[in-house]
Amino acid sequence: MERTPVHAYTISALLLALLALLFHTLLQLGNSWHRYYVNCQRLRCFPEPPRRNWLLGHLGMVGFIPGEEGLTLVSQTVGTFSQAFVTWMGPFLPVLSLVHPDYLKPITTASAAIAPKDYTFYGFLKPWLGDGLLLSNGAKWVRHRRMLTPAFHFDILKPYVKIFNQSTDIMHAKWLRLVASGSTSLDMFEQVSLMTLDSLQKCVFSYNSNCQETSSDYIAAILELSSLVVRRQHRLLLHWDFLYHLTPDGWRFQRACNTVHRFTADVVQRRHQALNRLGREAWLKSKQGKTVDFIDILLLAKDEDGQDLSEEDIAAEADTFMFEGHDTTASGLSWVLYNLACHPEYQKRYGFSNCSMPFSTMCIKESLRLHPPVTAVSRRCTEDIKLPDGRVLPKGTSLLPCPPAREHWPTHLALSQELHRAELRHGRDEGGAGTDAAALHRAAG
Ligand code: HEM
DSSP: OOOOHHHHHHHHHHHHHHHHHHHHHHHHHHHHHHHHHHHHHHHTTSOOOOOSBTTTBTTTSTTSOOHHHHHHHHHHHHHHSOSEEEEEETTTEEEEEEOSHHHHHHHHTSOTTTSOBOHHHHGGGHHHHTTSTTTOOHHHHHHHHHHHGGGGOHHHHTTHHHHHHHHHHHHHHHHHHHHHTTOOOOOHHHHHHHHHHHHHHHHHHOOOOOTTTSOOHHHHHHHHHHHHHHHHHTOGGGGSHHHHTTSHHHHHHHHHHHHHHHHHHHHHHHHHHHHHHHOHHHHHHHTTTSOOOHHHHHHHOBOTTSOBOOHHHHHHHHHHHHHHHHHHHHHHHHHHHHHHHHOHHHHHHTOTTTOOHHHHHHHHHHHHHHSOSSOOOOEEOSSOEEOTTSOEEOTTOEEEEOOOOGGGOHHHHHHHHHHHHHHHHHHHOGGGHHHHHHHHHHHHO
């Protein structure tokens, strides 16, 4: 082929562009490496439990093992490093766990712009929960949070108590049948999870799937998604979306997501059509005397500019409530049952048949303190944050603020003592329970 000046210019231009690209990539890599190096140096002031090896860091160790073994290990680590400690997810990703209340405070009081949610841990939920309250940040979160605040009002929640009681009665009837048939043990968390999902499906969608008695594809999909997300967190290789979607777990996740989204979209679309067909006034009239469910609240919600939520937004919020509402309450209730089983003296004297509500509330609160259902939340600092002892949480670090460990928050041990004192006072004076509850709240700070 004949070489013309045009060819020569084109080749030179291409080579130059290639060189520029290479230079840019090298610069980016250099910058990232420098940032990483500086960050590592700055994190050296925080203690670190021994790593498994340089590649896996602490994966498969503290904070990354599920079940009882994992809980015991976390408890031991928190015992040794009672203020804050660093763990590594693989060779490059440090995570700073904050344990002591003095170290948690700068995060809990920081604005959402300085300590936004971090997607290192929450990201795996995104394909399922979309931009619901749990995963959204910034302006979208503020807008939705404002629009959803009425959903948490006590007056709205009150009629739901009837639904909770009905779902609990179904669970109790099932247990009685199991006992009569000679069963001596059962997985409490599984049973309670079905009950909380049953309640939520009725409260969110006004839908009775009878999931405690018969299998439901939708409920099975939520349970499967919850366990798949936890399993993925513990396997470094599966953190990459590309690899995950090639694995059987990834296929199951996708299938379960489709089932959940189909169900939610179907309810939202049908309800939206009914609202449009009848008009707001007639639709509200048709709801009189009935329990307003969460989808109704979302459909009626308007922002300051009079704008509704889109169907996609409504579905994301409903999916988020189904997830956030079932696992936490099932875990909390299971621990309450466990703690009552460990302390039969409380069961005997304040059995559920004749216990006073304030005392049950105290037991629930104490159980939540001893065994918090959410053991950590995920944040990232977008600015350096100074701690009370002068150390600094470096900008860009993933943070895991953990609820205070019971053994290492001496001021809060007062809560256990208060419960004991309250119980003694209650024994002397039946009418004193209200005061005791107030004292307990003061102790809880
Ligand atoms: C014992 C029961 C519960 C516990 C311990 C609990 C705990 C938590 C925690 C720690 C967060 C903060 C997560 C974060 O900021 O990263 C949270 C957020 C949230 N929870 Fe719960 N939760 C419970 C019950 C529920 C229930 C019953 C629902 C709904 C039916 C619910 C809905 C939500 C939602 C929507 C968010 C996100 C709020 C936002 O970011 O604006 N939770 N929960």
